[in-house]
Amino acid sequence: MSKTYDLVVIGAGPAGLAGAMETAEHGLSVLLLDEQPEAGGQIYRSIRTTQRLRPQAYALLGPDYQHGQTLESAFQQSGVAHLSGASVWQVEPDRTVHFLRDGKVHEVKAKRLLVATGALERPVPIPGWTLPGVMGAAAADVLLKSSGVVPSGRVVLAGSGPLLWLTASRLAAADVEILAVLETTTFIAYLRALPHLPRALQASEYLLKGLRLKWQVRQAGIPVHSGICGLRAEGTSKLEAVCFTQRGQPQMLTAETLLLHEGVVPNTQLTRQLGCEHRWYELQRYWHPLLDEWGNTSVEGVAVAGDGSLVAGALTAEASGHLAALETAYQLGSISSAQRDAAAHSFRKEIRHHQAVRPFLEHLYPPSPETLNPPDDSTLVCRCEEVTAGQIRQAVSWGAVDLSQMKAFTRCGMGPCQGRMCGLTVAEIVAKAQGKSPHEVGCYRGRPPLKPITLGQLAGLDGAQD
Incomplete structure (x- = not known):
């Protein structure tokens, strides 16, 4: 080779x-x-x-x-x-x-x-999200594709975005027992998305698909709770209940699986x-x-x-x-550049068509504020190093004003995933604590090795031949 x-x-x-x-x-x-x-x-x-x-x-x-x-x-x-x-x-x-x-x-x-x-898939750090039985909706979709496996027992889906509805529809078609879809999307989000609807109609197939997915979920008799907040997973050694608040009223569902999704x-x-x-x-x-x-x-x-x-x-x-x-x-x-430009024309036209719906979807499905900045200090944010939201806020009060300093104070982002799971959440918490934008506090820099590799494997690099 x-x-x-x-x-x-x-x-x-x-x-x-x-x-x-x-x-x-x-x-x-x-x-x-x-x-x-x-x-x-x-x-x-x-x-x-x-x-x-x-x-x-x-x-x-x-x-x-x-x-x-x-x-x-x-x-x-x-x-x-x-x-x-x-x-x-x-x-x-x-x-x-x-x-x-x-x-x-x-x-x-x-x-x-x-x-x-x-x-x-954007991590959704809620209280109890590390319990066995809690996973991402996209991860459940991958299991269906790769192994034909679907969750057993009573299932709850929670969050927002097209993939949440797609997963709910597919699991319903696979006869999974879905107790409810808990949607964090608010009425205000619909109002913010509305001005972008005329452009989205240029790619109406996406809108029709979304309506069809929601119709399929409702036809399956699955309750939909919109505008929920205060989502948390409860249990001792595994998920036992999903708790949330809707219109000021606390509610609880007994379930074995919770699928979370707040976009990618x-x-x-x-x-x-x-x-x-x-x-x-x-x-x-x-x-x-x-x-x-x-x-x-x-x-x-x-x-x-x-x-x-x-x-x-x-x-x-x-x-x-x-x-x-x-x-x-x-x-x-x-x-030549002329050949490149001519060949690109049809692909650019296709991209413009598909992107017509994006402003509508992105205004309709912004990530939940509670996902971005978990209000409960006990919520685990960095799973690799077991650092909570409260510990991150405390580190800010001690002088950790950006993500590099947060590494030194808490080891956030220093685990095997190198911040893939926690980076965005840590940035949001640090920024919020200082009244800044995440843009100002920065992001983790990827450093090799990007994926886990043993010292023995690394020692073989000099002799690597392809």
Whole structure:
């Protein structure tokens, strides 16, 4: 296998698959690295295996998921080099990519790098969220895709966003016993979203899909409680009850599973490790790499495609992968700027169409204030180092005014996940305690190794051969 590639793509979701295939079509060498056993990313997780071995689950997951089969099949036929089970733990400034596969370290070099690592489900730190039986709604959706597994017993879904309703609809179709959907979306959010409805109608298929999902949930007889607050999970050794407040009235549901969701956020760990410039997105409260119209970052030779920048959905991600690939072909001399621009026209048109609905959705489904800044001091924020919201506030009073100082005071962000789970919440708490914006207190910088690696594996780096 060649050690240097024209393009190395990290991530085999829709953006990565599209970018890899488009680049290869222009005669350039491409290597696609992904830590999952199959291509497809989270949105099309295990698409090939599910279609072949779990046809009932494949049918239940619907046309949005099934679209991935067309994309994945085209990729398999493209002949692009693909290493599954490859976990990238460092990228050097010269675009040398270090990854772990089959327990051994490897490295490859890239003339250009396309980061297509997608998005992460935003953590929802509520009291009791670490109890067995509490998990993310997106995680439950992944289990359905990858294993055909659904939660047993009584299930409650809580939070906001399209994926909450999609998961509820799919689980209802799988005959899961859903006690209720607890929606944190407020009436004020609907009013704020309303001015953006005319533009959203340009992509009316998304609005119709959302209405259909809500109708399916209600048709299944599932109670929906809107505008809830004070959400908490209770139990001793596992989840036993879900408590919340609606219109000033405390309520409790006895349940075995609680699925939480408050949207998704870009996975910026790799772009932060590379030193790419990032911007704070106030509406959805997350950091994202700053990109030009072709997906180029502030670091030469490094591009981002898909939800690893602004979250916009699978079809937008796929189109953005094509744009980044066309830019690679131009930068490496395979096509002219005129050819690049002409080929990009249809993809830009597609992106404009899909993005028409985003302002409406993002105003309708902002993350809950209680998710951003947990009011209960006993709520665990950093799961790796077991640091609570109260301990973070106390550290601010002692002089920890940014996230770097918070590491020194509390070890937040120093665990195995390196702040992937707690970073946004810690920034919100620190900022709120000082009357600042999270933009002012900053974010954790990704440092290698980005993924856990043993000293023995690291010692084998010098002899790594691909």
